[in-house]
Amino acid sequence: MQITYKGKVRDVYDLGDKLFITSSDRISAFDVVFDELVTGKGILLNSISNLWFNYFKEIPNHILETVLSNFPKEFQKEEFRDRSILVKKCKRVDYECVVRGYISGSAFKEYKEHGTIAKKKISEAYKESEKLPEPIFTPAVKNDTGHDENISEEELKSRVGEELFLKLKNYSLEIYTKAHDKLKNQGLILCDTKFEFGFDNEKLILIDELLTPDSSRYWDMDSYQTGISPPSLDKQILRNYLETLDWNKNPPAPKLPLDIIEKVLHKYKELQERIKKCL
Ligand SMILES: Nc1ncnc2c1ncn2[C@@H]1O[C@H](COP(=O)(O)OP(=O)(O)OP(=O)(O)O)[C@@H](O)[C@H]1O
Numbered sequence: 001m002q003i004t005y006k007g008k009v010r011d012v013y014d015l016g017d018k019l020f021i022t023s024s025d026r027i028s029a030f031d032v033v034f035d036e037l038v039t040g041k042g043i044l045l046n047s048i049s050n051l052w053f054n055y056f057k058e059i060p061n062h063i064l065e066t067v068l069s070n071f072p073k074e075f076q077k078e079e080f081r082d083r084s085i086l087v088k089k090c091k092r093v094d095y096e097c098v099v100r101g102y103i104s105g106s107a108f109k110e111y112k113e114h115g116t117i118a119k120k121k122i123s124e125a126y127k128e129s130e131k132l133p134e135p136i137f138t139p140a141v142k143n144d145t146g147h148d149e150n151i152s153e154e155e156l157k158s159r160v161g162e163e164l165f166l167k168l169k170n171y172s173l174e175i176y177t178k179a180h181d182k183l184k185n186q187g188l189i190l191c192d193t194k195f196e197f198g199f200d201n202e203k204l205i206l207i208d209e210l211l212t213p214d215s216s217r218y219w220d221m222d223s224y225q226t227g228i229s230p231p232s233l234d235k236q237i238l239r240n241y242l243e244t245l246d247w248n249k250n251p252p253a254p255k256l257p258l259d260i261i262e263k264v265l266h267k268y269k270e271l272q273e274r275i276k277k278c279l
């Protein structure tokens, strides 16, 4: 078996009509992958995604198997246990379906620079990280090389047609809204998230990962405030540490001390537990 595609965190094996996706313990920040592993992190990431896929099971998704003993024989190895999924390989919809409930990240940057969000003129005044009156759908073109490009809803509609556009938008807003609501019980804020969809024959289904800290920005309600850009829960410790270094955020990555790695793992564990309690 040879890895077909290596993301920053996950490894993908192409099995023809299926994909085997395994979450490693690699960690990245500012798009740079560190040499050190956060042992156990991949299991937590996989668990978070599976918890959500299961919670939203009425929405069709790509999951076929999550249990080691049900994987194809060659993948029944300890190294894959609890961190891997066997999925239907789909024809990917090459747009990231982003939903934002708060104005942060690239959306705040666009708003500050151009007075628009997702190319739409905004008359209200917003502080950074402020909650939006309604969650908004801000799609982006999936770019395998380089950065994803934000496009307007109209642009997406003209590219994929109204029917598919509405399905992508409505599914995305529905999942975000329900998840945001659920997470409140554990003092968590789902700032924004990104969904991917694909076609299983003619049927539109959810693919990739669902509501993980890699595809979403989770904040803690306790430390939430506007006017600043709180990093997502899982990245906070790493970011704080990296800020103490004289590092230009380009490779090579600096070495990570053991206590930072342990704290990062602990945060992942805490996040997984809090999400689990909500569902
Ligand atoms: N069921 C599926 N069918 C087809 N493609 C899929 C399916 N599920 C996920 N994918 C694709 O597999 C790839 C998984 O890669 P992965 O997310 O690990 O790395 P990446 O998106 O390139 O980078 P990053 O590490 O920033 O996420 C993505 O391109 C995703 O769109």
Ligand SMILES: [Mg+2]
Pocket (backbone or CB within 6 Å): 007
């Ligand atoms: Mg990805």
